[in-house]
Amino acid sequence: MTRLTIARAALLCGAALCGSSSAMADEAAPKLGPNATPLPAETDYLRQSPAPDYWAFSAFVKPQFTTSACSIASVTAAVNGLRGLPAHAEDTVLTQPALLEQLGDATWAGLSAEGGDGVTFDQLAEFTGKTLTALEMTDYQVETFKPATADDATLAQLRAILAANEETAEDVLLLYFNQGVITGDWDGPHVSLIGAYNAAEDRVLILEVDQEWYIPYWTQVPVLLEAMLKPTSAEHGVLEGETGGFVHVKRGG
DSSP states (O other), X not given: OOHHHHHHHHHHHTOSSSOOSOOSOOTTSOSSOTTOEEGGGOOHHHHHSOOHHHHHHGGGOOOOSSTTOHHHHHHHHHHHHHHOSOSSTTOOOOOHHHHHHHHTOHHHHHHHSTTOOOOOHHHHHHHHHHHHHHTTOTTEXXXXXXXXXXXXXXXXXXXXXXXXXXXXXXXXXXXXXXXXHHHSSOOSXXXXXXXXXXXXXXXXXXXXXXXXTOOOEEEEXXXXXXXHHSOOXXXXXXXXXXXXXXXXXXXXX
């Protein structure tokens, strides 16, 4: 193991959730594996299509403020994108620490602190709902999609959700997934936002909050499903066995 890999592995020991990290890979390994294409290498869809989610949310996606804070980073970006830029000069853009302070939720704060365990899928849905309540976003609600199998019916359902989400920026998909399935690097659970869906190419853009190591990247929808379904390994402690899916924030009714 190289010195760089040792350092990154040590970092992981204190951050069960949220990439921020590498598997025990050689120092010369490529930044991304074959299942991920970085955004600068594939921009045609965003230039030729409305891509409302990308333009609404990408500006608000900021680096997770600790190695365990991918959930709070993603939720903060989601609500900022839904609400838009504040209207007045004296109004600040909501930050991750400010959202945690406003919620006053000690559990989420602890899970997102440096060295925290990170959240389960159910906790991500719970904390997202609490955020909507705290911010008085009463016209929004939380729904979840948690696939159990990698069959054609599930893929069809996944594509239908992505296609509907791509039509408007009035809703947002938070993605809970095994990051390493897509990046080819760290093997662990993570949260980020869906930024776009190119149905013609069957590719989805992930607006990555783990920006110490990555930038946004595209992946194929079957790979996305695989990343949702891969259980968290025992090395991640209390998150062992967790699988992923979508936490969908949408208008109620």
